[in-house]
Amino acid sequence: MPPSRLSDAFRAHPVHLQHNHLDLESVREVPDSHAWPELDDYPSAVTVEDSNFDVESVPPVIDLTDPNAVKLVGHACKTWGVFQVTNHGLPMRLLDDVESQGRRLFSLPPHQKLKAARPPDGISGYGLARISSFFPKLMWSEGFTIVGSPVEHARQLWPLDYSNFCDVMEEYEKEMKQLAGRLMWLMLGSLGISKDDIKWAAAASKGESGGVCAALQLNSYPACPDPSRAMGLAAHTDSTLLTVLYQNSTSGLQVLRDGAAGWVTVPPLRGALVVNVGDLLHILSNGKYPSVLHRAIVNRTHHRLSVAYLYGPPTNAQISPISSLVDPNHPPLYRPVTWAEYLGTKAKHFNKALSSVRLCNPVNGFVDVNDHNSVKVS
Numbered sequence: 276m277p278p279s280r281l282s283d284a285f286r287a288h289p290v291h292l293q294h295n296h297l298d299l300e301s302v303r304e305v306p307d308s309h310a311w312p313e314l315d316d317y318p319s320a321v322t323v324e325d326s327n328f329d330v331e332s333v334p335p336v337i338d339l340t341d342p343n344a345v346k347l348v349g350h351a352c353k354t355w356g357v358f359q360v361t362n363h364g365l366p367m368r369l370l371d372d373v374e375s376q377g378r379r380l381f382s383l384p385p386h387q388k389l390k391a392a393r394p395p396d397g398i399s400g401y402g403l404a405r406i407s408s409f410f411p412k413l414m415w416s417e418g419f420t421i422v423g424s425p426v427e428h429a430r431q432l433w434p435l436d437y438s439n440f441c442d443v444m445e446e447y448e449k450e451m452k453q454l455a456g457r458l459m460w461l462m463l464g465s466l467g468i469s470k471d472d473i474k475w476a477a478a479a480s481k482g483e484s485g486g487v488c489a490a491l492q493l494n495s496y497p498a499c500p501d502p503s504r505a506m507g508l509a510a511h512t513d514s515t516l517l518t519v520l521y522q523n524s525t526s527g528l529q530v531l532r533d534g535a536a537g538w539v540t541v542p543p544l545r546g547a548l549v550v551n552v553g554d555l556l557h558i559l560s561n562g563k564y565p566s567v568l569h570r571a572i573v574n575r576t577h578h579r580l581s582v583a584y585l586y587g588p589p590t591n592a593q594i595s596p597i598s599s600l601v602d603p604n605h606p607p608l609y610r611p612v613t614w615a616e617y618l619g620t621k622a623k624h625f626n627k628a629l630s631s632v633r634l635c636n637p638v639n640g641f642v643d644v645n646d647h648n649s650v651k652v653s
């Protein structure tokens with residue numbers, strides 16, 4: 276399967292969602308269809324209003340030009356599963372352009388956006404979050420997914436003027452591919468893995484075909500009249516190796532911290548990017564790096580926008596715990612899976628997908644931090 280065929284993995288698992296004809300921008304109260312009964316499953320450690328956060332209580336911020344970057348990344352992956360990066364090389368101008376093109380897209384009238392609707396068996400286009408099918412209530416968000424070129428859908432949205440959108444998104448994809456490759460090597464390097472250990476990763480770093488696959492996910496969270504009853508994007512882990520997220524200046528991303536801390540808001544930092552460990556890196560690390568459970572909450576006054584770059588291996592490469600991390604005290608926690616197979620498992624089992632590919636229960640106090648079986652799904 277060539278790497279551009281990420282879409283094949285989705286074709287086999289169609290998701291039938293009713294399109295959202297409700298214009299979230301104009302409703303004055305949260306309708307029953309969007310009212311979530313239990314948003315407080317864990318306490319919220321840092322509130323959205325809290326601007327004077329304590330640096331110890333939020334995910335670390337790492338300067339990528341720091342000579343200790345590998346060590347800092349390793350520590351952040353192990354303790355949080357998420358961190359922010361600065362000095363990452365993406366110009367602020369490009370981040371601003373992506374945000375304004377995203378706003379331009381989501382501010383189109385609903386009937387226009389639906390012209391670029393993602394088909395049930397497709398991966399690209401406009402629509403509700405795929406994970407919506409696992410929940411009885413709808414989320415306060417809309418999304419647009421791009422794999423490769425956005426031109427086909429952009430033409431539906433702006434028949435005469437689609438090139439600005441495409442140029443910006445394609446430049447962003449190109450820059451993100453480089454950055455995500457660099458981050459992958461920092462993360463693998465922090466586990467003691469070198470370029471000789473993983474064939475597909477070495478090919479990816481040389482830009483060879485057979486390299487990695489990725490998708491760009493634009494998320495829009497309109498201001499909400501009653502944020503305490505609405506959910507922007509329900510709690511999930513990403514089915515990726517790693518995800519690089521740009522969030523605008525409105526907070527909303529929360530990560531679950533073990534123990535009493537509960538949901539922790541990742542504070543927006545101008546120009547910084549959020550990086551999180553995904554399920555496949557969790558598997559490669561033999562459970563050492565948590566695939567962080569995260570969600571997005573909404574805001575009463577501000578429209579929030581985020582752009583996730585979902586980065587993974589070639590869809591048919593076998594992913595399994597790295598042999599140097601396996602010994603009699605640390606047996607492999609997961610069986611080998613390809614990304615294509617794992618996406619299918621996720622489409623069926625959602626937050627229980629990781630435990631469905633788990634081989635054995637952790638022994639000798641080796642705790643699998645991704646035991647999210649308590650996470651509520653419908």
Ligand SMILES: O=C(O)CCC(=O)C(=O)O
Pocket residue numbers: 492494508513520522527528529569570571580581583
């Ligand atoms: O909007 C956010 O902050 C989170 C988005 C996200 O988790 C995703 O697209 O997978």
Ligand SMILES: [Fe+2]
Pocket residue numbers: 511512513518569583
């Ligand atoms: Fe996510």
